[in-house]
């Protein structure tokens with residue numbers, strides 16, 4: 875969980891887990907756009923690369 879605070883007045887807006895979030899501050903009306911840099915996002919891509927690597931191994935196996 876991450877505490878989301880207004881970038882303008884520092885008011886606490888929410889506590890959440892997020893990738894991308896757009897939240898309007900009720901106090902000052904500033905729209906806060908937040909982006910979480912999660913290492914989890916790159917994980918599905920790594921498994922995709924493994925599949926591609928496995929395919930390139932097959933022609934060698936056939937001869």
Ligand SMILES: [Zn+2]
Pocket residue numbers: 880881882883884885899900901902903904
């Ligand atoms: Zn605010």
